Amino acid sequence: MTGAEALAAHLGEGVSTTCRAWALTRRDGVVMGFTDHDRALHFEGIGFRAETGMSARAVAAGTGLAVNNTEALGALSDGAISEADIEAGRYDGAGVRAWIVNWQDVTQRAAIFAGTIGDIRRAGGAFEAELRGLTDALNVPLGRVFQKSCSAVLGDADCTFDLDTPGYVSERAAEEVTHNRVFRFADMAGFDEDWFRHGVLKVQSGAARGLSGMIKRDRVEGAARVIELWHPLGAEVLPGDALRIEAGCDKRRETCQVKFDNLLNFQGFPDIPGDDWVIADPAKSPRLDGGSRRR
Structure with a gap:
C-alpha cells in the first residue's frame, strides 16, 4: 500500500x-x-x-x-x-x-x-x-528568435563555451566595495579593459553568498580596476569575501569569433535584412542603358 x-x-x-x-x-x-x-x-x-x-x-x-x-x-x-x-x-x-x-x-x-x-x-x-x-x-515562450545578435547565454547549452577556460574568469577577494554595487581592486593584471562588461559577478562567501549581479561597466582608473553592477546586490559584501568574476559577451558575431573563438556556435543572424530593407517602397529606377544621365 x-x-x-x-x-x-x-x-x-x-x-x-x-x-x-x-x-x-x-x-x-x-x-x-x-x-x-x-x-x-x-x-x-x-x-x-x-x-x-x-x-x-x-x-x-x-x-x-x-x-x-x-x-x-x-x-x-x-x-x-x-x-x-x-x-x-x-x-x-x-x-x-x-x-x-x-x-x-x-x-x-x-x-x-x-x-x-x-x-x-x-x-x-x-x-x-x-x-x-x-x-x-x-x-514561457519557446523557439528561436531571428535577430542579428546572439540569443544564447554565454556558457549555456547553445553557446557551449566553457567559462572555466583560463583567462575568462577572475577569482579574487573583494577589496573596496561601495553600495554593494561598485567593486574596486588595486590590480587586475592580465585582463583588458571592458573584458568583464556584460559578464557576471558572483559572491561565493560572506553574507551575500550565492548572490550574483550583471556587470554594467569594467574600467581602469590609474592602476586600479573598477567593476560596476547594474543593480546593487541584496546583501552586504565585505572586503575579503570571495568573488568570481566572469567575462562578458555583447552578443555580436565579431566578439564571438575574436574574444571566444566560438563562431561555430553563434546563435544570431547577422546577415538578416534590417527593417529599412523590409519596408522599402518601390521606386522608379534611373536609366540603365550605360549612357550619360545628362539630357
Whole structure:
C-alpha cells in the first residue's frame, strides 16, 4: 500500500490526525521544511519545523492546462524566513512541495502541490508569497528568435563555451566595495579593459553568498580596476569575501569569433535584412542603358 493509499484509508476512518507540510528548496540549494502542526515532523530527509507562523491557503486546482496556484503566509523571523533573505532574492523562483500528512504516522502522506514561488509581498513583519504550479512553465515562450545578435547565454547549452577556460574568469577577494554595487581592486593584471562588461559577478562567501549581479561597466582608473553592477546586490559584501568574476559577451558575431573563438556556435543572424530593407517602397529606377544621365 502506498503512502497516499494509506492516508486515504486513514481519512476513511472518520477521525483523522492530519496536518499540512511543505518543503522549500532555494536556488542556492538550501532546503527548509515547515508544518502547521504543533510539533516538528521528519520525512524524506527533511525536518519540518513547527510554530514558524507559516500557513498555506487551499490549492486552486483545475483540469487541462490551467495553472494551479495557492499562497503561503507567514511571519518573518531570523530563525525561519527573514526579510533580509527575501530582499536579497534568495527565495525568487524557489521550488515548493506540499503534502497532507498523518502526523501520527508520516509514512501516510499524499503530495498535493508542486511548483515554485512567484511574487512575494511583505509588510509589518509578515510576508505573503504566491505559489505557482508546474504548469506555469507552459506560459514561457519557446523557439528561436531571428535577430542579428546572439540569443544564447554565454556558457549555456547553445553557446557551449566553457567559462572555466583560463583567462575568462577572475577569482579574487573583494577589496573596496561601495553600495554593494561598485567593486574596486588595486590590480587586475592580465585582463583588458571592458573584458568583464556584460559578464557576471558572483559572491561565493560572506553574507551575500550565492548572490550574483550583471556587470554594467569594467574600467581602469590609474592602476586600479573598477567593476560596476547594474543593480546593487541584496546583501552586504565585505572586503575579503570571495568573488568570481566572469567575462562578458555583447552578443555580436565579431566578439564571438575574436574574444571566444566560438563562431561555430553563434546563435544570431547577422546577415538578416534590417527593417529599412523590409519596408522599402518601390521606386522608379534611373536609366540603365550605360549612357550619360545628362539630357
